[in-house]
Amino acid sequence: MKRNQVNSRLVLVSNRLPFTVIKSGSEVKIRPSTGGLITAINPVLSKSGGLWVGWPGIFEQLDFDDAFTHWQKSTGYKVQSVSLDKDEHDNFYHGFSNEILWPLFHDLQSRCNFFNTDYWTSYISVNRKFAEVVEQSIFPNDRIWVHDYQLINVGQELKKLKIKSKIAFFLHIPFPPPDIFFKLPWRENILNALLEYDLIGFQTYHDKNNFIQCVRILIKQAHCSSLRKEKVTKIQKSSKQTIASHFPIGIDYRGFVSDSLQSEVLKQAKDIRESFLNRQIILGVDRLDYTKGITCKLEAFRKALKLFPQLHQKIILIQILVPSRKDIPEYRLMKSEIERLVSEINGEFTKPGWVPINYIFNTLNRSELLAYYRAADIALVTPLKDGMNLVAKEYCATKTDGNGVLILSEFAGAADQSHLGALLVNPYSIEDVANKIYVAFVMNKTERQAYMRKIQKAVKRYDVFWWANSFLKTWETYSCDSKLKLIENKTKNLIPNTSNTNNNSSSKMFIKLLGK
Numbered sequence: 001m002k003r004n005q006v007n008s009r010l011v012l013v014s015n016r017l018p019f020t021v022i023k024s025g026s027e028v029k030i031r032p033s034t035g036g037l038i039t040a041i042n043p044v045l046s047k048s049g050g051l052w053v054g055w056p057g058i059f060e061q062l063d064f065d066d067a068f069t070h071w072q073k074s075t076g077y078k079v080q081s082v083s084l085d086k087d088e089h090d091n092f093y094h095g096f097s098n099e100i101l102w103p104l105f106h107d108l109q110s111r112c113n114f115f116n117t118d119y120w121t122s123y124i125s126v127n128r129k130f131a132e133v134v135e136q137s138i139f140p141n142d143r144i145w146v147h148d149y150q151l152i153n154v155g156q157e158l159k160k161l162k163i164k165s166k167i168a169f170f171l172h173i174p175f176p177p178p179d180i181f182f183k184l185p186w187r188e189n190i191l192n193a194l195l196e197y198d199l200i201g202f203q204t205y206h207d208k209n210n211f212i213q214c215v216r217i218l219i220k221q222a223h224c225s226s227l228r229k230e231k232v233t234k235i236q237k238s239s240k241q242t243i244a245s246h247f248p249i250g251i252d253y254r255g256f257v258s259d260s261l262q263s264e265v266l267k268q269a270k271d272i273r274e275s276f277l278n279r280q281i282i283l284g285v286d287r288l289d290y291t292k293g294i295t296c297k298l299e300a301f302r303k304a305l306k307l308f309p310q311l312h313q314k315i316i317l318i319q320i321l322v323p324s325r326k327d328i329p330e331y332r333l334m335k336s337e338i339e340r341l342v343s344e345i346n347g348e349f350t351k352p353g354w355v356p357i358n359y360i361f362n363t364l365n366r367s368e369l370l371a372y373y374r375a376a377d378i379a380l381v382t383p384l385k386d387g388m389n390l391v392a393k394e395y396c397a398t399k400t401d402g403n404g405v406l407i408l409s410e411f412a413g414a415a416d417q418s419h420l421g422a423l424l425v426n427p428y429s430i431e432d433v434a435n436k437i438y439v440a441f442v443m444n445k446t447e448r449q450a451y452m453r454k455i456q457k458a459v460k461r462y463d464v465f466w467w468a469n470s471f472l473k474t475w476e477t478y479s480c481d482s483k484l485k486l487i488e489n490k491t492k493n494l495i496p497n498t499s500n501t502n503n504n505s506s507s508k509m510f511i512k513l514l515g516k
């Protein structure tokens with residue numbers, strides 16, 4: 001730990017840094033990454049300043065200094081890399097994180113590979129490595145905020161290193177109910193590791209509740225008490241107190257609105273609409289992942305074309321598939337299956353001048369993505385299970401004229417906040433999704449706007465700064481930091497889903513909280 005204390009900083013720890021380092025000849029370049037965690041946190045840390053610790057996406061140990069300094073200049077926060085070798089990465093990331101925790105936490109236990117015990121050993125040692133880098137990079141008063149399922153054990157490892165700093169954790173993916181979680185051979189280890197944090201944040205009340213039920217059943221020494229008025233649960237285990245609550249993550253709503261009104265985006269959106277002859281556009285934007293329900297979505301679209309011939313030549317599905325985890329054979333198979341279905345459906349329904357599915361396998365730049373959002377009449381977001389799903393919120397933010405429909409899986413965390421204005425579907429029911437496609441297609445502009453305005457109100461109010469602010473305020477309320485308590489006393493209703501958080505001041509308050 002560094003000795004000379006400056007102001008308390010926010011130290012964010014996640015598996016990946018917000019960019020990937022690429023070696024191009026003798027030069028080191030960086031390419032900003034995509035993905036939900038990064039889209040959400042980047043604007044938060046840019047406003048607060050601080051430090052982001054993570055893996056840079058390359059095994060080679062290069063001189064990152066220039067690239068990192070450049071990043072710091074453009075974002076306002078520092079970065080610190082954790083180096084991993086290929087074996088560590090394979091076992092910890094592809095193995096334990098993505099072959100066990102990811103499917104299990106998305107209720108897909110039959111996809112879990114529980115039998116490789118090296119995975120767990122590597123998960124612990126890589127989490128230890130992250131903790132060691134954090135330990136070497138922090139000042140005593142820094143607050144350490146660890147993110148997501150790959151790094152659950154970092155808190156416990158920091159405690160072993162005798163770090164006294166406040167530590168908190170946010171889980172971006174769902175937490176499964178006991179009957180699913182209990183399949184995990186390391187279930188007590190994971191729960192005990194989580195109980196080392198001062199605060200644990202979940203996306204929804206449901207996730208928090210699942211976690212509390214697991215603790216109640218499995219951790220005999222833990223006593224849980226729910227503070228109903230404050231919507232948090234206190235967990236006392238020996239002398240250690242942990243607070244658990246839910247904080248639905250948001251987007252930088254104002255940023256999305258203003259960027260979507262840039263002339264470049266407006267022009268691209270117009271071009272997209274014209275190139276599809278102003279037919280109604282349904283849009284899907286998904287990372288290549290089995291949790292996103294892409295094959296079910298395609299089957300539902302096929303069903304809609306079968307049930308409702310009125311849709312023929314009047315509607316186009318643009319499916320953007322963002323490359324992800326491409327080193328894993330299962331993901332490559334999934335891609336082939338999706339491509340087979342796309343060509344089968346196109347083969348079945350194409351007519352002169354009309355190909356029903358327009359398929360893109362690529363990562364778009366931000367303005368292209370926003371142009372597709374703006375051009376789309378309907379967004380079709382049908383994950384089988386999703387912590388939140390930011391694509392749903394981003395789509396609604398960019399529909400500034402309110403003329404769009406969101407069809408949303410009831411198993412996405414975002415459904416909690418969008419239920420008043422979205423057409424909710426059971427993604428496993430091909431018929432339900434097909435029917436809702438038709439309902440959206442025939443909905444008139446006035447109805448669309450009425451529904452869309454309801455979602456926009458919620459997404460704007462509970463934006464990413466509200467999310468970070470609520471989390472940090474809750475953290476301070478239940479810890480013993482008098483300076484921050486003072487600010488907390490002036491502000492009420494800091495727990496998610498309370499109604500009178502004044503979002504207009506959310507980003508301002510956030511900066512104040514971090515002492516800027």
Ligand code: GDG
Nearest residue numbers: 034035036037039172322363364366386387388389390391
């Ligand atoms: C995890 C949880 C939770 C997508 N395509 C492109 C692109 N994106 C960006 C979107 C969005 C992000 O990626 C995807 O976010 P999601 O929330 O939909 O999904 P995950 O990546 O699985 O995120 C999720 C999230 O964490 C946050 O807590 O909501 O449940 O699984 O921001 O805009 N960005 C660019 N080009 C693309 O082609 N530039």
